[in-house]
Amino acid sequence: MKVRRTGRGNLGWTLVAALAGIVLAALWLAPLLWALSTSLRPEYETISPVFHWLPREWTLEAYAKVLGAGNVPRWLFNSALVAFLVTVVTMGVSLMAAYAFSQMRFRGRDALFLLAMLAFLLPFESLLVPLFRMMNSLGMINSYAGIVLPQVVSPVVIYVFRQFFDAIPADFREAAILDGASPWRVLWSVYLPMSGNIVWAMAIVTFIAAWNNFLWPFIIVTSSDMMTIPLGLTQTYDAFGVRYAQLMAAALLGALPVALAYLVFQRRVTHGFLAATGLKG
Amino acid sequence: MPARRRETMPALLMLAPFLAVFLLFFLVPAIQTFYLSLTESSLTRTSAFVGLANYATLVQDPSFWASLGNTFYFALLTVPPLTILGLLMALLVDRFTRAGPWLQGAYFLPFVLPISVMTLIADWMLQPSSGIVNHLLGMQRAWFADVHWAMPMVAIGTVWWTVGFNMLMFLAGLRNIPRELYEAAALDGASGFALFRHITWPQLKPVAGTALVLQLIASLKVFGQTYIMTTGGPYNTTRVTLHYMYETAFTQSDAGYAAAIATAFVVIVVLLSLLQGWVARRLGGSS
Numbered sequence: 072m073k074v075r076r077t078g079r080g081n082l083g084w085t086l087v088a089a090l091a092g093i094v095l096a097a098l099w100l101a102p103l104l105w106a107l108s109t110s111l112r113p114e115y116e117t118i119s120p121v122f123h124w125l126p127r128e129w130t131l132e133a134y135a136k137v138l139g140a141g142n143v144p145r146w147l148f149n150s151a152l153v154a155f156l157v158t159v160v161t162m163g164v165s166l167m168a169a170y171a172f173s174q175m176r177f178r179g180r181d182a183l184f185l186l187a188m189l190a191f192l193l194p195f196e197s198l199l200v201p202l203f204r205m206m207n208s209l210g211m212i213n214s215y216a217g218i219v220l221p222q223v224v225s226p227v228v229i230y231v232f233r234q235f236f237d238a239i240p241a242d243f244r245e246a247a248i249l250d251g252a253s254p255w256r257v258l259w260s261v262y263l264p265m266s267g268n269i270v271w272a273m274a275i276v277t278f279i280a281a282w283n284n285f286l287w288p289f290i291i292v293t294s295s296d297m298m299t300i301p302l303g304l305t306q307t308y309d310a311f312g313v314r315y316a317q318l319m320a321a322a323l324l325g326a327l328p329v330a331l332a333y334l335v336f337q338r339r340v341t342h343g344f345l346a347a348t349g350l351k352g
Numbered sequence: 353m354p355a356r357r358r359e360t361m362p363a364l365l366m367l368a369p370f371l372a373v374f375l376l377f378f379l380v381p382a383i384q385t386f387y388l389s390l391t392e393s394s395l396t397r398t399s400a401f402v403g404l405a406n407y408a409t410l411v412q413d414p415s416f417w418a419s420l421g422n423t424f425y426f427a428l429l430t431v432p433p434l435t436i437l438g439l440l441m442a443l444l445v446d447r448f449t450r451a452g453p454w455l456q457g458a459y460f461l462p463f464v465l466p467i468s469v470m471t472l473i474a475d476w477m478l479q480p481s482s483g484i485v486n487h488l489l490g491m492q493r494a495w496f497a498d499v500h501w502a503m504p505m506v507a508i509g510t511v512w513w514t515v516g517f518n519m520l521m522f523l524a525g526l527r528n529i530p531r532e533l534y535e536a537a538a539l540d541g542a543s544g545f546a547l548f549r550h551i552t553w554p555q556l557k558p559v560a561g562t563a564l565v566l567q568l569i570a571s572l573k574v575f576g577q578t579y580i581m582t583t584g585g586p587y588n589t590t591r592v593t594l595h596y597m598y599e600t601a602f603t604q605s606d607a608g609y610a611a612a613i614a615t616a617f618v619v620i621v622v623l624l625s626l627l628q629g630w631v632a633r634r635l636g637g638s639s
Contacts, residue, residue: 084544085447092444092451096458102512103461105484106473122487168370175363183367190378194573194621196594197614200395200601201384202377207396221377229370254362283466285576290602301466305580315476322472326465333464337457340464344517345524348566 103323110134110319117315133316134324142295143321146303150282151328153218153299157281158274160223166270169232170258174244184233190226196286203290213297218288222281228273231346235269236262272343275336279329300325385618388611395605406612416613418588419596422503426578426592427571429507434567437511438518439560443552445519446526456523460516467513471580474509496582499589506577506590513577514570518563525559526552565628569621593617 109117110133112126137143171177172184202221211217239262247257263270288302295306304325307318333340389407392400410416445456462470477484480494495505533551542550575594578584584591584599591599593613601610 081544088444088447089451091440092448092455095441095444096455099458099462099512102473102477105477109476118482122484164369164373167366171363171366175359175366177360177363180363186379187370187374190374192622192625193378193382193618196573196575196597197385197618198378198381199598200607200610200614201381201388203601204384204396204607205376205381220373224373224378254359254366258366279464283464285467289576301468304466304468304472307472315479315482318472319476322469326469329464329466330461333461334457337453337460341456341460341520344520348521 106319106323110316110323112316114314114316133314133320137317137320137324142298142303143300143324145296146298146300147324149215149297150299150301150325153215153288154278154281156215156219157222158278160219161225161228161277162270162274164223165225165228165232165273166258166263169229169236170254170262172229173233173236174241174257174262175254187226187229190224191230195221199286199290202287206291211291213292213294215297217291218297218299221287222284225277227347228277231269231273232266235266239265268339268342269346271336272339272346275332275339276343276347279332279340282329385611385614388608389615391608393606393608393611395601395607398607402608406609407616409609410612410616415588415596416593416616419591419593422578422588422590423572423574423592423594425503426507426510426574426590427568429504430510430571431564431567433507433511434515434518434571435560435564437515438563439522439556441515441519442522442526443548445523456519459519462513463516465513467576468580470509470513471577474505474581478505497586499586502582502586502590503578506581509581510571510574510577518567521559521563521566522556525556529555561631561634562628565624565631569624569628572621572624 108125111129111131113128113130113132116123116127168187172180172187198221206212206217209217211220243261243265244257247261252260282299283301284299285301288299292298292302295303298306304321307321388398390401390403391398392402392405441455441459445452445459448455475496478486478495480486480492485495486492493501495501529552533555534547537547537551573594574592575598578590578592579595579598582590584595594617597610597613597617600606600613
């Protein structure tokens with residue numbers, strides 16, 4: 072990445088590109104900065120007829136209110152718990168399945184794998200009605216299990232892990248098996264350590280997706296107590312009325328964990344998303 | 353290589369958790385969706401088998417066609433800008449060695465935000481009286497209550513929110529172009545736009561085809577944005593197909609008919625997925 076790849080260009084092109092790059096970046100960050108600026112005002116300033124880019128009086132009052140009263144802390148907790156459970160279970164289920172699909176020999180393996188990949192084609196949205204009916208009859212409406220379980224079916228993750236396992240030379244596995252290791256042992260001590268980066272990448276991407284998932288929690292959760300933050304935020308008008316400083320504070324609090332995860336792990340997130348779309352291994 | 357027989361049991365044990373969730377939360381619901389579409393059912397009870405009656409109603413249901421029209425209108429408003437801007441952003445990120453990662457961070461950041469954060473910020477910015485957009489334009493327009501502006505505004509919010517993903521796809525495509533091609537062309541005296549036209553674009557065409565169709569499918573699956581920002585209004589001008597399905601199932605409790613809508617929707621999406629393969633192959637073949 073040391074040389075510009077899309078051509079050397081002359082100074083004029085470089086200036087145009089630099090200008091376009093900066094203008095677009097400013098446009099893309101502006102809504103977030105404006106939300107931040109709003110969240111740091113006292114409430115009366117947000118409805119003031121006089122317009123100011125920055126708060127005239129800087130205050131963390133909105134954050135204190137949002138965290139001190141109402142359901143926002145509870146929603147943040149629910150989101151953290153749900154995203155964590157979805158990530159851990161998805162990784163466990165998918166790693167085991169990918170290992171079996173990639174490294175083990177059994178009758179019907181390819182047919183089963185194709186069937187699993189069918190889930191690529193059918194959009195989750197089309198399953199909502201029967202899924203809700205099933206959860207209803209199992210008494211799992213408004214339960215963590217009900218929120219988490221349908222989210223752990225992830226053929227994409229299995230596909231990516233299987234591709235990765237396929238590329239690991241079989242010698243490693245055979246040596247371990249000769250030493251008497253069970254398949255679990257081989258997966259855990261041989262394949263997993265060699266797959267660190269891709270596992271991290273998929274775990275972060277899964278976590279972000281689970282934190283942000285709106286549709287399924289929207290269907291399965293009806294009680295305010297069980298809402299995750301993306302769902303809870305849509306209820307905030309009821310909670311705060313038209314208090315824009317508090318709404319923006321709540322929105323930014325809900326975005327903070329995923330924004331941080333992204334900014335800290337940008338390379339891994341990038342890698343994970345690209346692996347998920349099948350463009351890069 | 354160990355004998356096949358010895359590995360069948362451990363393999364099934366390894367697969368058991370996946371098979372359990374896959375069967376329960378994907379395969380069975382998928383089959384049920386189709387079965388339900390042939391019945392008259394409420395949200396909790398299955399009543400009579402009615403054959404294709406739901407589909408007969410569907411083809412004559414103006415609300416369904418209107419929602420499908422709204423869905424395609426949304427796709428029309430989002431797919432071209434998302435693809436073109438995504439490409440432009442990728443070119444900019446790729447061009448600057450030092451600043452590239454910073455630009456990438458700025459363009460991609462909105463994509464990782466929850467949908468309700470995007471919609472809350474959009475709602476605040478578009479407020480009729482205190483919103484920043486009206487302030488800058490010197491207006492007092494209620495954008496989401498305006499039949500002409502509601503859908504375009506949802507589309508603009510969506511472009512801001514999701515363009516980073518397309519940028520990423522194009523960026524991966526750009527990084528896969530062999531550098532020797534540029535060096536050879538530069539020796540021939542090509543520069544600037546000529547390099548893009550003769551090397552970058554032909555090499556990028558398969559990625560562009562994939563991005564375009566993935567984007568189309570994603571746009572057709574729109575629900576959250578319109579539901580939260582406009583609840584389908586004004587006058588149902590932003591009520592999309594999945595919103596209509598949701599209302600039919602969860603408000604009208606007509607699960608059979610909702611399943612028919614879902615099945616019709618799946619057929620459309622699957623046809624477009626197959627189209628993706630075809631388009632990608634054609635674009636790939638011509639480069």
